[in-house]
Amino acid sequence: MKAKQSLDSFSSMPVRQAVIRNAIPAMAAMLMTLIYNLADTFFIGQTHDAYQVAAVSLASPVFLIFMAVGMVFGIGGTSVISKAIGEGRKEYAKKVCSFCMWSCVAAGILCSALVLICMDNILSLLGVSSETYVHVKSYLTIVSFGGVFVMISNCFSNILRAEGQATKSMVGQITGNLLNVVLDPVMILGFHWNISGAAIATVIGNLAAAAYYILYYLRGKSSLGINIKDYSVKEKICGSVLAIGIPSALASVLMSVSQIIMNGLMVRYGDLAVAGMGVATKIIMISGMLAMGIGQGVQPLLGFCIGAKQWKRYKKTLKCSLIFAFAVSLVMTAVCYLFARQIAGLFLSEENTFAYAVRFARILLTTNAFFGVYYVLTNVLQAMGAAIPSLVINLSRQGLIYIPALYVLNEMMGINGLVWAQPAADILSIGLAVVLYAATAKKIIRKEGEEKKIGNVAYEY
Numbered sequence: 001m002k003a004k005q006s007l008d009s010f011s012s013m014p015v016r017q018a019v020i021r022n023a024i025p026a027m028a029a030m031l032m033t034l035i036y037n038l039a040d041t042f043f044i045g046q047t048h049d050a051y052q053v054a055a056v057s058l059a060s061p062v063f064l065i066f067m068a069v070g071m072v073f074g075i076g077g078t079s080v081i082s083k084a085i086g087e088g089r090k091e092y093a094k095k096v097c098s099f100c101m102w103s104c105v106a107a108g109i110l111c112s113a114l115v116l117i118c119m120d121n122i123l124s125l126l127g128v129s130s131e132t133y134v135h136v137k138s139y140l141t142i143v144s145f146g147g148v149f150v151m152i153s154n155c156f157s158n159i160l161r162a163e164g165q166a167t168k169s170m171v172g173q174i175t176g177n178l179l180n181v182v183l184d185p186v187m188i189l190g191f192h193w194n195i196s197g198a199a200i201a202t203v204i205g206n207l208a209a210a211a212y213y214i215l216y217y218l219r220g221k222s223s224l225g226i227n228i229k230d231y232s233v234k235e236k237i238c239g240s241v242l243a244i245g246i247p248s249a250l251a252s253v254l255m256s257v258s259q260i261i262m263n264g265l266m267v268r269y270g271d272l273a274v275a276g277m278g279v280a281t282k283i284i285m286i287s288g289m290l291a292m293g294i295g296q297g298v299q300p301l302l303g304f305c306i307g308a309k310q311w312k313r314y315k316k317t318l319k320c321s322l323i324f325a326f327a328v329s330l331v332m333t334a335v336c337y338l339f340a341r342q343i344a345g346l347f348l349s350e351e352n353t354f355a356y357a358v359r360f361a362r363i364l365l366t367t368n369a370f371f372g373v374y375y376v377l378t379n380v381l382q383a384m385g386a387a388i389p390s391l392v393i394n395l396s397r398q399g400l401i402y403i404p405a406l407y408v409l410n411e412m413m414g415i416n417g418l419v420w421a422q423p424a425a426d427i428l429s430i431g432l433a434v435v436l437y438a439a440t441a442k443k444i445i446r447k448e449g450e451e452k453k454i455g456n457v458a459y460e461y
Contacts, residue, residue, distance in 0.1 A: 015316040019298055019324060022161070025170035026297030027328075029157065030289040036177035036205065038347075040198045041282055043188045045347040052195050053347065054271045055135035057278030058126050058263055061256035062115060062140055063202075066147050068252030069107050070154030073100035076245025077155065079382050080237075081162035081224070082300040086307020090223060092237075097159060097217075098230035099237050104155050108148030115144040127264040129271055139199045146203030153209035160213065161300050163224060168216060176209025244382050247391035251378075254398035262406055262418060269415045276356025277419070279347045283340060283361040287332030287368045294325045295375030303383035306444075318380060325372025333368040336361070363419045367426035374426070377433040381440060389436040397429035 013021075044052050077100040084093040115122060119137060128136045143150075153176055160169035180201045187197030217226045266274050298321040305314035336343065344357040374397075381390045402425035409417030409424070 015313065015320050018301055019317060019320045022164075022166045022301055023294045023297035023321070023324065025166040026161065027290050027293035029170040029173035030293030030296075032174045032177040034285055034289045036180045037285060038282055039181040039184045040202070041279065041347050043184045044195060044198055045349070046189060047194055048349055049194075050272055050275045050348070050350050050353050051131045052135050053278060053353075054275040055128075055132045055139060055195055056198070057259075057274055057281070058128055058132055059136045059139045059143075060278075061126065061259045061263075062122065063143055063150075064252050064256040064259075066108075066111060066143070066150040067154045068249040068256070069111060070104055070151035071158070071252060072245035072249040073103050073107075073151075073241060074155035074158035074245070075248040075382060076100075076241035076243070078158045078162040078299060079244040079303055079385060080240045081159065082303030082383070083307035083385065085163065086304040092235065093163075094224050095230050095232045095235070096237055096241060097224035098226055098228065099232060099241065100155055100159060101152070101217075101226040102228055102231050104151040105148055108151040111151075112144045112147035115140060115147070126260055127267050129267065131271060135195045138196045142196060142199035143202060146206055149203065149206040149210040152213065153206045156213035157209070158296065159224075160216070161296065162303070163222060164300065165222070166297060166300075172209050172212040172216075175212050176205040176207075178205075179208050180205030240385075243387040244385060244390060247387060247394045248378075248382055250391065251394040251398055254395065254402075258398050258402050258406070261403060262421075265406060265410055265418055266415070272350065272353045273356050273415060275348070275350075276353045277360050279344055279353075279357040280360035280364055280419075282347070283336055283343050283357070284364045284368055286336050286343075287329055287365075288371050290332055291325055291329045291371040291375045294321065294328065294372060295379035298376065299379040299383050302380055306383060306385075318376075321376045322373055325376045326369070327372075329372035330369045333365055336368070337365045340365070359416075360419045363416070364422055367423040367430075370426065370430050374430045374433055377437045380437060381433075384440060384444060386436075386440045389440050393429065393433050393436060396432055397425055401425040401428050 041053060041056055044056060077096055080096050081093045084090075084096065119140065122140070123133060123137060126136065153172070157169050157173050160166070160172070183201035183204060184198060187193050187201050188195075189197075191197060193200065214226065216222065217224065262277070263274055266277055298317065301317055302314060302321075305311070305317060340358050340361045344354055344361065348354045348357055378390065378393055381393070402421060405421035405424050406418060409421045411417070413420065
């Protein structure tokens with residue numbers, strides 16, 4: 001069993017080496033995703049049209065929803081598959097993989113159709129102005145045709161890590177994102193397709209990544225598979241995947257919802273403020289996405305340890321992951337803060353928009369150093385199969401805490417309050433994550449102890 005052998009190699013090597021070896025490819029993949037995100041904004045910025053830069057920010061919530069649906073099956077599938085592999089349930093893991101693949105296809109077709117049919121209502125909800133209407137509509141129309149590919153690429157970049165194939169997962173992501181980055185200047189500036197060129201490059205990049213993952217399985221190099229004959233919703237496959245995947249994906253969905261609300265409040269201060277906030281968000285992504293990569297990279301290791309009941313190794317892996325994630329987040333936050341003006345200058349030339357971007361970025365960076373701890377803890381809860389704690393955390397950071405904070409701080413502090421709402425939500429959410437993890441871990445350890453006692457009694461009898 002190839003996946004089993006791959007994960008066994010991680011379980012036998014030193015903990016620090018296992019964490020680094022699994023986290024680095026995930027970080028590299030997220031870094032490439034970051035570069036592709038920055039490239040879209042950078043090359044659109046070269047048109048010297050701040051309204052097109054604002055349009056990218058306005059359209060991104062809808063694109064995030066496509067990604068979030070893919071993550072439902074990717075994160076949920078990763079948790080279920082890694083635990084199943086740890087328990088030696090090969091055929092069950094294979095069925096879960098097929099379920100995730102074909103569910104992405106069905107969901108992608110449905111979501112694309114809904115966006116195209118309800119386009120005018122969506123644009124109204126996004127709060128587009130007369131200056132950004134055409135740009136946002138053009139971008140979303142094109143991206144919608146690639147919805148299936150977006151979901152498959154986001155799903156299977158996670159699934160491959162579940163079977164210990166972190167490097168192949170990274171290659172798929174880098175292939176798609178690198179192609180996007182290469183095509184951006186050609187289509188945006190060379191062909192003068194502007195924001196439409198950025199959308200076309202995004203679709204082609206996700207198509208390439210999806211094709212890479214599909215070919216990996218079709219070549220029979222995995223013990224898992226995507227054969228539709230293995231598709232099943234029985235044996236709690238659907239429920240198990242969705243129980244973990246939905247809470248995780250809710251973070252992205254709520255990010256979209258909260259961004260729509262934030263943009264709607266921010267647009268009162270002008271489209272240039274919206275563009276500045278969009279660039280500020282790109283700056284904090286530099287440290288945030290690396291932290292996210294660490295969390296995603298170590299989740300299969302933790303899930304395998306839980307499934308195999310290797311608790312001593314699990315504790316060492318968690319400790320090493322937390323230290324590594326915090327160190328990376330702290331260093332990257334410092335770099336972004338010190339070079340905020342230089343980074344913002346890559347995207348913006350309009351003076352007022354540039355000033356907004358630098359000011360907003362430095363506010364948002366105040367809590368970035370703790371992102372690593374947050375993402376590791378949320379991924380640990382997913383690895384444990386703790387659906388309710390995962391749901392609570394993901395509802396809180398981008399929803400239950402952040403959205404009310406937007407309205408309250410906007411009334412109290414105006415435009416700066418809108419920006420401070422995110423750091424405030426971050427601090428409260430990180431504290432909540434620590435409390436929920438501690439309670440969940442204690443419950444699992446207590447349950448494990450009780451099962452051992454029962455087993456010993458049965459053995460003695």
